[in-house]
Amino acid sequence: MALALLQSRALLGLAAPQVTVEVHLANGLPSFTLVGLADVEVKEARERVRSALLNSGLEFPHNQRITVNLAPADLPKDSGRFDLPIALGILAASGQIDGTRLAGWEFAGELSLSGELRPVRGALAVAAALQQAGVDAQLVLPPGSAEEAALVPGLAVHRARHLLDVVARFLPAATPVPPDLGDGFARVPPAPRAEGPRYADLADVKGQAAAKRALEIAAAGGHSLLLMGPPGTGKSMLAQRFAGLLPPMSEAEALQSAAVASLGGSFSLERWGQRPTRAPHHSASAVALVGGGSPPRPGEISLAHQGVLFLDELPEFPRAALEALREPLESGHITISRAAQRADFPASFQMVAAMNPCPCGYLGSAQRACRCTPDQIARYQGKLSGPLIDRIDLHVEVGALPPDELLAAPAGEPTAAVRARCMAARERALARQGVPNQALSGQAIDQHARLDEAARSFLHTAATRLGWSARATHRALKVARSIADLAGSDVVGTVHVAEAVQYRRALRGP
The missing domain is CATH 3.40.50.300 (P-loop containing nucleotide triphosphate hydrolases)
Known part of the structure; x- marks a missing residue:
């Protein structure tokens, strides 16, 4: 029996309330249950996460009972933004990555079936809400979303292109480091801004x-x-x-x-x-x-x-x-x-x-x-x-x-x-x-x-x-x-x- 906790963010207007992703693995009839007032696209994460883990060469605990809770339970959650934290929670609960190293990090990203990370809606709104609330956290976001969030000054934003890029960053200390994955996981500097807005004359x-x-x-x-x-x-x-x-x-x-x-x-x-x-x-x-x-x-x-x-x-x-x-x-x-x-x-x-x-x-x-x-x-x-x-x-x-x-x-x-x-x-x-x-x-x-x-x-x-x-x-x-x-x-x-x-x-x- 194992438990892993990760942090993510939901969207409620321009607010970004924190969501704790709890993943529990236990013996019993194999199942994958997702609870926590999740919308349809969030519940579909079960199939995306399963395929992404397998196609990335990682282990999926087929023979265990998987329970994923998105807390708080009364907060509505939508979109595929919780795919990445759910996948990382399963890996941490099964011992494939070091769950203790996930503290202080927040994750959001939609997974493709191959493990590639896709942009999510509202990344800049989340980053602005974090800055306004004074939250000191490091964000991990897909390409496109990370560049948006990096526009907010003072935030540590990291871009990950693939699930394996994130996994390599949080491997247990005794695990051999995989070959260099290039710029798959990197901190995003503030994006250069245009010289000035252009309007019709x-x-x-x-x-x-x-x-x-x-x-x-x-x-x-x-x-x-x-x-x-x-x-x-x-x-x-x-x-x-x-x-x-x-x-x-x-x-x-x-x-x-x-x-x-x-x-x-x-x-x-x-x-x-x-x-x-x-x-x-x-x-x-x-x-x-x-x-x-x-x-x-x-x-x-x-x-x-x-x-x-x-x-x-x-x-x-x-x-x-x-x-x-x-x-x-x-x-x-x-x-x-x-x-x-x-x-x-x-x-x-x-x-x-x-x-x-x-x-x-x-x-x-x-x-x-x-x-x-x-x-x-x-x-x-x-x-x-x-x-x-x-x-x-x-x-x-x-x-x-x-x-x-x-x-x-x-x-x-x-x-x-x-x-x-x-x-x-x-x-x-x-x-x-x-x-x-x-x-x-x-x-x-x-x-x-x-x-x-x-x-x-x-x-x-x-x-x-x-x-x-x-x-x-x-x-x-x-x-x-x-x-x-x-x-x-x-x-x-x-x-x-x-x-x-x-x-x-x-x-x-x-």
């Missing part, structure tokens, strides 16, 4: 000065944006270039954004430090947008954390999906609750939405006549609820350019020049109040807005005549504060409020 968009101005204001203050106009006017081009106007991510922001991407299985080293732009199709469900499942996985709003969420054809999204965005737009995070567990994901994104003014798309266009009836227009625009529209700071009309103007228009202002102005305005706001203007709330709005009397009176008159809610009034005030920061003004004047009011126009009806 705003200079590619000709004309549309008003829309570009709105993008600049949104980037300076962290505001959400709705672009309305006929098809083919450049709404998607503008949205896809918006991330390049945002300031570079800090080390902490880049790490958190990459950890969420790793949890979703979409991280790549080439995009380190680049603000993500997520553009889900309008058929996406509410769960796809905000996250969900069992265990909970991040949705599009979390994968767009510290970046841009672009919703094209906004009225075509399901009503439930759009309404689910209301809370994250305000709070910057999302909590997914299920009967057995709860997970918190960050969702601090800037939303850029685009839509046509009517079903045919040509309402108010000088190029083509609209063929929609008033009822069709009302139903189309009515798909967007008032509370959701209230939470979008800037509403901008993007008109069609005549062919002669389009062909004769020079290249626009490059992204770098616009980004410099946005960064200067945002730094001014951060120095004044510590957060971007969009994040102001409560008394901080009155304290830092600094409206002069004429601007205050103008805003009061505009809000009364347009029938704004308190939220819409405060959002217009925060947009005015961003406009003043772009102008280098400490005080919000009438000219700044007047421009902000123009960006709060309601959708055009029939």
Whole structure:
């Protein structure tokens, strides 16, 4: 009878709770039992581990009763990340490796039938959680996953290509050392990072000065944006270039954004430090947008954390999906609750939405006549609820350019020049109040807005005549504060409020 203990990690949101892998070998009818609230893919590890051990030339205890427990028993476990620790536990319990040398190490990796190690989802999220918790442990991960985890400073991360590479590292002291396996087991140095993120250039968009101005204001203050106009006017081009106007991510922001991407299985080293732009199709469900499942996985709003969420054809999204965005737009995070567990994901994104003014798309266009009836227009625009529209700071009309103007228009202002102005305005706001203007709330709005009397009176008159809610009034005030920061003004004047009011126009009806 023998017992071996190893350490691994599960994934629960961005947390990485520790899992103790207990392997017990006993005499009795041969069996392989796996317990501990394991999902289907974890239970399938029995066959993967058996084949990997045999194909690697190692002994599998066929004539013994094998019991594997993944503790704690009430924590759900999923994916094939426990293949490697289960295999090592069997080897340690059967005396093929030295179980006492496994202390201080943590393992994760999926095994192929030949013993090769395959990447696992969420390696960077696990490493970030370990750093945040101050855990001093050495991680052993497969290729690809190890390079992700090595991005977290201060962690000892080792890459293993094959099960035999790990076995050779933990052989008993009296066992002859096998021949050199090359770089099969090696500590991974921090991966070299790209020189700088690359974004599409705003200079590619000709004309549309008003829309570009709105993008600049949104980037300076962290505001959400709705672009309305006929098809083919450049709404998607503008949205896809918006991330390049945002300031570079800090080390902490880049790490958190990459950890969420790793949890979703979409991280790549080439995009380190680049603000993500997520553009889900309008058929996406509410769960796809905000996250969900069992265990909970991040949705599009979390994968767009510290970046841009672009919703094209906004009225075509399901009503439930759009309404689910209301809370994250305000709070910057999302909590997914299920009967057995709860997970918190960050969702601090800037939303850029685009839509046509009517079903045919040509309402108010000088190029083509609209063929929609008033009822069709009302139903189309009515798909967007008032509370959701209230939470979008800037509403901008993007008109069609005549062919002669389009062909004769020079290249626009490059992204770098616009980004410099946005960064200067945002730094001014951060120095004044510590957060971007969009994040102001409560008394901080009155304290830092600094409206002069004429601007205050103008805003009061505009809000009364347009029938704004308190939220819409405060959002217009925060947009005015961003406009003043772009102008280098400490005080919000009438000219700044007047421009902000123009960006709060309601959708055009029939």
